[in-house]
Amino acid sequence: MELVADVAAFEPNRLIVLRSLPPSHGLQFNLRYACVPAETGSNLTCDIEIRMGGLAAGFLGPLLKRNIAQHVGRMLDVAKRELERGRTAGF
Numbered sequence: 405m406e407l408v409a410d411v412a413a414f415e416p417n418r419l420i421v422l423r424s425l426p427p428s429h430g431l432q433f434n435l436r437y438a439c440v441p442a443e444t445g446s447n448l449t450c451d452i453e454i455r456m457g458g459l460a461a462g463f464l465g466p467l468l469k470r471n472i473a474q475h476v477g478r479m480l481d482v483a484k485r486e487l488e489r490g491r492t493a494g495f
Contacts (some may be wrong), residue, residue, distance in 0.1 A: 409435070431456055431468070435476070450476050 412434070413421035422435040432455040439446050454469050 433472075435472075436486075448480065450480070452476070 408425045409422040410425050411420065418439055420437050422433075424431060424433045429443060434451075434453040436451040436453075438449050438451075440449075441447075450473070452469055452472055454465060454472070456465050456468070469478040
């Protein structure tokens with residue numbers, strides 16, 4: 405499933421917010437990444453807000469949020485590994 409999003413907010417080295425655009429399979433979402441300095445580098449957090457309509461939303465919402473969070477976590481792991489290797493593009 406492909407979800408289409410637009411950059412709703414961007415602060416270099418600090419914040420990016422992605423907001424869903426139609427069509428996103430009946431989903432509306434905001435995905436917020438925030439980066440703050442830490443003693444040993446940076447801490448990156450990701451917050452996901454998902455809105456769904458219909459009767460299935462109560463059941464599917466938590467499941468979908470968990471799946472998206474796992475996918476985002478895998479993407480961040482890849483980005484961290486590649487950045488630590490000195491690679492900054494194309495991953």
